[in-house]
Amino acid sequence: MTTAAKPGTTSHALVVVNGAGVRYREGGRVLGALKEIGVKVPTLCYDERVGPVGTCRMCLVEVEVDGRKQTVASCTAFQQPGMKVATHTPELREYRQTLLELLLSETPSPNECPKCQSFATCEFHSAVNEYRARWDRFPRLRTRQKAADPNPFIQRDYDFCIACYRCTNICNDWEMASAITVQGRGQDSRIHTFFNNMLLESPCTFCGQCVNTCPTGALTDRKIVGKTDAKKVTRTKTICPYCGVGCGIHLLTQDGKLMGSEPDFSAPSRGSLCVKGQFGSWEFVRSEDRLKYPLIRRGGKNGTLERASWDEALDLVASRFKEIIARDGPDAITCWCSARCTNESNYLLQKFTRIALGTNNVDNCSRT
Numbered sequence: 001m002t003t004a005a006k007p008g009t010t011s012h013a014l015v016v017v018n019g020a021g022v023r024y025r026e027g028g029r030v031l032g033a034l035k036e037i038g039v040k041v042p043t044l045c046y047d048e049r050v051g052p053v054g055t056c057r058m059c060l061v062e063v064e065v066d067g068r069k070q071t072v073a074s075c076t077a078f079q080q081p082g083m084k085v086a087t088h089t090p091e092l093r094e095y096r097q098t099l100l101e102l103l104l105s106e107t108p109s110p111n112e113c114p115k116c117q118s119f120a121t122c123e124f125h126s127a128v129n130e131y132r133a134r135w136d137r138f139p140r141l142r143t144r145q146k147a148a149d150p151n152p153f154i155q156r157d158y159d160f161c162i163a164c165y166r167c168t169n170i171c172n173d174w175e176m177a178s179a180i181t182v183q184g185r186g187q188d189s190r191i192h193t194f195f196n197n198m199l200l201e202s203p204c205t206f207c208g209q210c211v212n213t214c215p216t217g218a219l220t221d222r223k224i225v226g227k228t229d230a231k232k233v234t235r236t237k238t239i240c241p242y243c244g245v246g247c248g249i250h251l252l253t254q255d256g257k258l259m260g261s262e263p264d265f266s267a268p269s270r271g272s273l274c275v276k277g278q279f280g281s282w283e284f285v286r287s288e289d290r291l292k293y294p295l296i297r298r299g300g301k302n303g304t305l306e307r308a309s310w311d312e313a314l315d316l317v318a319s320r321f322k323e324i325i326a327r328d329g330p331d332a333i334t335c336w337c338s339a340r341c342t343n344e345s346n347y348l349l350q351k352f353t354r355i356a357l358g359t360n361n362v363d364n365c366s367r368t
Contacts, residue, residue: 013081018088024081030074031059039087042096042127043075045164047213049270050173052076056164058096058127062086093131100124100133103162106141106187107216114157115217118225119233119252119262123215124162144190151199153206153279155225156191161218163189167210175272179204191218208278212263212271223279224260228252237264240277244339244364245269247277258282321357330358337364 013024015033022037029052034041045056052075059074064084071092074085086092103124104110115122121129128135147156165182168191172178179202183192193202211219235250240261248267252260261282263271273281284290294313295305308316324332335353337346346364353362 015079015081015083015085017085024079024083026079028079030061030063030072030077030079030083030085033079033085034061034074034087041074041087042123042130044124044127044162044215045166046075047166047170047174050166050169053165053169056099056162058099060092060095062089062092096127097131097133100128100131101135101137104128104133104135105138106143107160107162108143109135113160113217114155114220114225115214116230117217118220118228118230120230122217125216141187147191147197149198151206151222153208153222153275154199154211155220155222156218157220158190158218160216161191162216164215166213166215167191167219170209170213175205175207175209177203177205177207180210206275206279208263208273208275209271211278212265221260221262221279223283224252228254228259233259235262240273240281241340242274242276242281247273249273249277249281251282258285325357331361333357333359334361334363337362339365 014021015024015030016022017033017037017039020037022033025032031041031043031046031052041061042058043056044058045053046059052073054073054076057073060071061074062069062071062085063077064086065080065082074087110116110125110128113122113125116125127133143159144161146158149156168180168182171180179199180191180193183190193199193204195201199206208221211221214220232254234253236253238249238251240247240249247269248264250262250264251258252262259282261278263269263273263278265271294308294310296308296313296316297303297305321333333353335349335357337349341349350362354360
């Protein structure tokens with residue numbers, strides 16, 4: 001029994017990564033071969049949704065083809081049949097360590113990183129720890145300035161920016177919002193919005209993708225940062241409740257209390273969320289206005305709402321349905337399904353509307 005080759009592959013051709021063979025894929029990048037075999041290299045400028053950029057140079061590997069060796073960026077270089085790849089030679093490890101130490105020289109201490117403190121160790125400082133890069137090896141450079149932006153969602157601590165430009169790439173090429181851009185050059189470059197550098201005055205939709213792709217603490221969720229301890233935060237995989245699209249999220253809890261949410265990049269939504277999913281999918285849970293038990297208005301139309309049992313509340317609803325149908329007919333009633341419910345719950349409501357109440361007046365807010 002033989003196994004057919006996957007589309008985009010060539011049978012019997014291999015790429016050898018650190019001595020282990022992985023099938024060559026025509027048009028595939030070297031980084032793809034590394035991921036397929038489970039070998040990791042730092043990729044500070046790379047987001048798979050946007051594609052290769054090749055600016056951070058952290059993913060450089062040594063490749064050999066037909067006896068000729070060269071060093072290439074694994075995110076941009078294409079695979080070749082018979083290619084041999086070495087990812088962690090002493091020279092490459094030293095090279096990455098030096099690059100990280102140069103980047104550290106233009107950012108505050110890793111101990112001050114807001115993302116590492118409140119969420120989890122960021123990609124940049126994870127690489128710093130892996131390669132034992134020292135923060136004080138090189139003379140300190142002038143850090144970029146924080147943005148004095150009063151928007152309620154995104155904290156812009158650009159003193160931690162390493163100019164990878166993942167935020168601008170995801171905003172311009174993935175979200176197509178073009179809310180942020182690069183201003184200046186070299187050490188004077190910074191992430192900026194047009195006019196007054198205020199996100200609320202820009203085309204920003206507050207989807208949060210700049211926050212989610214940022215590999216440092218330069219961009220964080222303002223509603224959470226500083227309120228959680230990364231060592232105590234627990235993540236629970238779930239679905240955003242705000243509409244019927246079903247985007248994947250992780251709820252963040254600490255000491256049994258719901259603190260915030262993050263996108264689930266393993267879900268079909270691939271990390272994309274709207275402003276509600278990114279910044280508001282959890283907050284209503286802690287609202288003081290949220291109903292916790294049935295309420296019945298006693299004393300007539302202007303009476304007060306008082307707590308009731310579920311049996312009493314359901315009996316009241318059933319009796320009112322019967323009164324209205326007897327007086328005005330079933331078409332006097334309309335039922336609205338909810339996008340926050342499951343498909344099964346909405347199916348039951350439309351079945352109840354048509355069979356039990358006898359009307360086709362049923363709709364769903366997701367339809368519009």
